[in-house]
Amino acid sequence: MIEIDRVTKSYGDRRVVDSLSVTVGAGELCVLLGSSGCGKSTTLRMINRLIPTDAGSIRVGGEDVTRVPAEALRRRIGYAIQSIGLFPHWTVEDNIATVPRLLKWRLAQVRERVTELLELFRLDPETYRRKYPHQLSGGEQQRVGVARALAADPEVLLMDEPFAAVDPITRDALQVELAHIHRATGKTIVFVTHDIEEALRLATVIAIMDSGRIVQLGAPLDILEHPANDFVRDFVGHQGLGLKLLSVRRIGDRLRRGETTEGEPLSLDASLADALSAMTARRADRLPVCDAEGRRIGVIALADLVR
Amino acid sequence: MTQIRNQVLFTLVIASVAAVVVAGFVGYAPNRLVSGKPIALWEAAGGPSTTGVALLGGMLLAMCFTSPGKTLHSAQGSLATVLLLLVLVAAGQAASTLALGAKPAVRISLGAAFWVLAACAALAVVDALQRLGAGPAARVLAVAAIGAGVVVLALAGTFDGLSIAREYASRRQLFGDAILRHIALVAGSVGPAIVIGFPLGMAAARRPRLQGPVFAILNMLQTIPSIALFGLLIVPLAALATAVPQLAALGVGGIGVAPAIVALVLYALLPVVRNTAAGLASVDAAVIEAGRGMGLTSRQIFLQVEFPLALPVLLAGLRIVIVQAIGLAVVAALIGAGGLGTFVFEGLGQYAVDLVLLGALPAIFLALAADFILQTLSAVLRQRLAS
Numbered sequence A: 001m002i003e004i005d006r007v008t009k010s011y012g013d014r015r016v017v018d019s020l021s022v023t024v025g026a027g028e029l030c031v032l033l034g035s036s037g038c039g040k041s042t043t044l045r046m047i048n049r050l051i052p053t054d055a056g057s058i059r060v061g062g063e064d065v066t067r068v069p070a071e072a073l074r075r076r077i078g079y080a081i082q083s084i085g086l087f088p089h090w091t092v093e094d095n096i097a098t099v100p101r102l103l104k105w106r107l108a109q110v111r112e113r114v115t116e117l118l119e120l121f122r123l124d125p126e127t128y129r130r131k132y133p134h135q136l137s138g139g140e141q142q143r144v145g146v147a148r149a150l151a152a153d154p155e156v157l158l159m160d161e162p163f164a165a166v167d168p169i170t171r172d173a174l175q176v177e178l179a180h181i182h183r184a185t186g187k188t189i190v191f192v193t194h195d196i197e198e199a200l201r202l203a204t205v206i207a208i209m210d211s212g213r214i215v216q217l218g219a220p221l222d223i224l225e226h227p228a229n230d231f232v233r234d235f236v237g238h239q240g241l242g243l244k245l246l247s248v249r250r251i252g253d254r255l256r257r258g259e260t261t262e263g264e265p266l267s268l269d270a271s272l273a274d275a276l277s278a279m280t281a282r283r284a285d286r287l288p289v290c291d292a293e294g295r296r297i298g299v300i301a302l303a304d305l306v307r
Numbered sequence B: 001m002t003q004i005r006n007q008v009l010f011t012l013v014i015a016s017v018a019a020v021v022v023a024g025f026v027g028y029a030p031n032r033l034v035s036g037k038p039i040a041l042w043e044a045a046g047g048p049s050t051t052g053v054a055l056l057g058g059m060l061l062a063m064c065f066t067s068p069g070k071t072l073h074s075a076q077g078s079l080a081t082v083l084l085l086l087v088l089v090a091a092g093q094a095a096s097t098l099a100l101g102a103k104p105a106v107r108i109s110l111g112a113a114f115w116v117l118a119a120c121a122a123l124a125v126v127d128a129l130q131r132l133g134a135g136p137a138a139r140v141l142a143v144a145a146i147g148a149g150v151v152v153l154a155l156a157g158t159f160d161g162l163s164i165a166r167e168y169a170s171r172r173q174l175f176g177d178a179i180l181r182h183i184a185l186v187a188g189s190v191g192p193a194i195v196i197g198f199p200l201g202m203a204a205a206r207r208p209r210l211q212g213p214v215f216a217i218l219n220m221l222q223t224i225p226s227i228a229l230f231g232l233l234i235v236p237l238a239a240l241a242t243a244v245p246q247l248a249a250l251g252v253g254g255i256g257v258a259p260a261i262v263a264l265v266l267y268a269l270l271p272v273v274r275n276t277a278a279g280l281a282s283v284d285a286a287v288i289e290a291g292r293g294m295g296l297t298s299r300q301i302f303l304q305v306e307f308p309l310a311l312p313v314l315l316a317g318l319r320i321v322i323v324q325a326i327g328l329a330v331v332a333a334l335i336g337a338g339g340l341g342t343f344v345f346e347g348l349g350q351y352a353v354d355l356v357l358l359g360a361l362p363a364i365f366l367a368l369a370a371d372f373i374l375q376t377l378s379a380v381l382r383q384r385l386a387s
Helices: A040-047 A070-076 A092-096 A098-102 A107-120 A138-150 A166-184 A196-202 A220-225 A229-238 A241-248 A274-280 B008-020 B041-045 B047-062 B069-098 B112-132 B135-156 B163-170 B172-207 B208-223 B228-244 B245-249 B256-280 B286-295 B298-335 B341-350 B351-386
Strands: A002-011 A014-024 A029-033 A057-058 A079-080 A156-160 A189-192 A207-209 A212-217 A286-288 A296-301 B026-029 B037-039 B105-112
Touching: A002 A040, A014 A040, A014 A057, A014 A070, A014 A212, A029 A040, A029 A196, A040 A057, A040 A156, A040 A189, A057 A079, A070 A079, A079 A138, A079 B135, A079 B286, A092 A098, A092 A107, A092 A138, A098 A107, A098 B298, A107 A138, A138 A156, A138 A166, A166 A196, A189 A196, A196 A220, A196 A241, A207 A220, A207 A229, A212 A220, A212 A229, A220 A241, A274 A286, B008 B047, B008 B112, B026 B069, B041 B047, B041 B069, B047 B069, B047 B351, B069 B105, B069 B112, B069 B135, B105 B163, B105 B351, B112 B135, B135 B351, B163 B172, B163 B351, B172 B208, B172 B298, B172 B341, B172 B351, B208 B256, B228 B245, B228 B256, B228 B298, B256 B298, B298 B341, B298 B351, B341 B351
Parallel strands: A029 A189, A029 A207, A079 A156, A156 A189
Antiparallel strands: A002 A014, A002 A057, A207 A212, A286 A296, B026 B037, B026 B105
């Protein structure tokens, strides 16, 4: 869906992005992960041409981004940023409707879309559509920000540390919502963050960046188990590596089907870290597991976590 | 001892009482060129008005010791409004009574006690509105009520005996022309100042490096005294008119309207440019970034985002510019630009204070009215943004 091909960007004689190539498949959630100044934001902003490239090409949906007018391109690509940037003089409805109105959607269609998005983010449409941004909490503002990015149903969504400024509890909730929306809509998402936990939680693919290059590209588990070099090993951290591994593996992979035991069941989708946490808290070494419909289908045991 | 709950009102009442006791409410002069002999309120205005003023003053004084509340503040506002109008009526009555049977040359002018009383009553109204936390609508209503009262009194001939009204009566036609000319001078300079200053302010906001030189020049212009600037413009504009006869035919010359407008525009530039730059710079960069990222064009970002968000600051600048221009346009009469300043300088030349007031008071009211209207507008805007 997004093909970045040997793209370079320099400011003065400082090369911020250095002949970087990466391809993001349709429906992937690709996290650009790295410390500040590694070129991840610049790379993201070159995709929707907020920053022009010095060399190389970028294609979205097979089409070179420089072939279409920048404004038309950006209306096809959702964009959410850390500072959100809601228009303070517009209501929530007007904010979300920005791009659909630019695209001259019919009035009724715009209204329907706003309702749909507010519901998707669990904000009651009738209460929230007429509110102004300053009447919302930080988490609500960020939800509206992401809803606004999704408004015109773009094929691609670019997110630049969207959850970095909210408190940890709200961030958790927003990450869960984003993961849910990603699964439900199948959008292609490029997500910039410096937070390894966030990356492991959300990504289908992680690109670890340093000095304008990609150091390692791979699935979260892959990167944890086989770091390409010392830089990656340092970045993902030796400390708590085991817990990180548990957090990217699902209970479903280690399930003992058909067995049963007492207690509140865990979800099949939950991570092994969640299972370990529940076992420690409940002082149990076996816990029941249920599927999405709530049927008890098996058991997860302490010994299975370290297999 | 009882506690003073409203110290502002208390101070106003005490100041009024002191002024009424010590100073004259009106002045009595045998002709317009000598200064008047002060006459106290009770001697000048007669029993009923004096009693009324005393009664209202007493009630307002009692309010200083009453525990505050919405009802009390509303009552304070209403009583002070009535007091203000009553003071005006009393002055008119005093003038007609004293002028009765006197020689036509006799002049009854407004005295210090009148000005203090009227100012204190007006401030008591403002204090009440502030304590009520009144919004723009309530303020407009209060000002409209007082304004309507004054207009009704004036039309009923209440003030006809006062010397300032006598000066007006002998210059009725000139006064109308002067006030229109004054407004034209202000509009004619603020308009071009916006046309020149707004793009300049935008440029300064976009390119911070421009700000140094631009503001250095405009600040320097602002420090030139207005009379000096009017004088400085005489030579170049006179030369220009000689060189280009077509311009001279249009009325451009060393004296008159042209140098006045040029000077007023130069003075208006600094506030316009500064507030435009500050207003646009105050718009959150994230909002503009988000707008760009969603595919708004630069024009759309400017018209739909930057301009509306900067508007309260822009209006504040406009307020400064208009009030400043109304004041400076008075001085422009010195170089023959006309306007209300004509009366001021004519009055100064003749040592006729009432003629000075005939020019100065309307200028003050114009400035207050412009200030009030623009302040209300930006308050309404801020309320809608409320961020």
